[in-house]
Amino acid sequence: MKYYLSILLTLCCLLSPSANASQTCDAECQLPQIHAYFKALDKVSQSGSSEQDVDDFLGLLHPNVNYIHLEYGANFDRASWRSAFIRNIARGAYQQPKEQRVLNYIVGKNHVAVEYAHGSIQPDGQWQQEQPLLVLFGFTDGKISLVKELW
Template identity: 45%
Template structure:
C-alpha cells in the first residue's frame, strides 16, 4: 500500500470513529442533557413562561421520546406531550415564581439510562436553595444518540 493510500485509509478510519463518538452520548453528555431538561422545565413552569420555552425544552428530545408517569398512567409521545405543555400554559396552569428551581440531588448511571433524584425549591436573594416541602422525586431518563428518548416519573 502506498503512502497516500495509507493516509487516506487512516483519515477515513479517524473520520468514522469521530462520527461514531459524536453520535454517542457519554456520562457527561447525559448529565448535561438532564441538567438542561430540569433547567428548561423550571422555566416552562414559571408564571411568565412563553411558548418558546416549551420549544427549547422539546429540542432536547429524540423524535421518538416517551413520557411516562407511572402513578398517573401517563404515556405520551413527543407530540402529545408537547401539546399537553402548550394546553397547560395556555390555560395559565404554570405559576411558579421567578426564584423557583428544580434541583438534581443524585445521579445513578446505567446503560443508556440515568435514574435521577430531584426536588423543587426556591433560590433566596442570598443564593441559598430552600426545598419546597420534604419530598424527593425519582425519574428515569433514557437516551438515544445525543437526545433524551425517555422520561419516566416514579412519584
C-alpha cells in the first residue's frame, strides 16, 4: 500500500503546475496572445495613439522581447522598440486606419509562424485585405519574446 501511495504522491508532484516551472506555451496559450498582439498594435498604429497605447502594447510581451525586421534592418529590444513607436507617433506616421488580421498560422514548439495582412474596412463593412505577410513569434515563459517580420 505504501508503494502505491508513494507512486501516486510522486505523480501528483510531477504533474502539478508549480512543480513544472518550465511549462511550454502551446497553441491554446499562444494564439490568444497573437490576436491580442495584433489588436494592440492596431491601436498603436492609429491616428491619435498615445504613449500609453505603446506601453499597453509592450505590456503584453515578455520583458526581454526582441523585434526583428529583416527587410528594414530593425533589431529592437523593448526599450528601443518603444522609442521607435514614440518617434513615429511624434512625427505623425500613423494616419491611415488599418486593421491587421491573422489569415493562417503554423504552431511549432514555442514558436508560431503567422500569415497576416493589413486591410481596411470598406463603406459596406467588408474588410479589404492587402498583401499577405509573414511573421514568426517566439515564446519564453509563456509570453511573446520574439517578433521576427519576414517580409
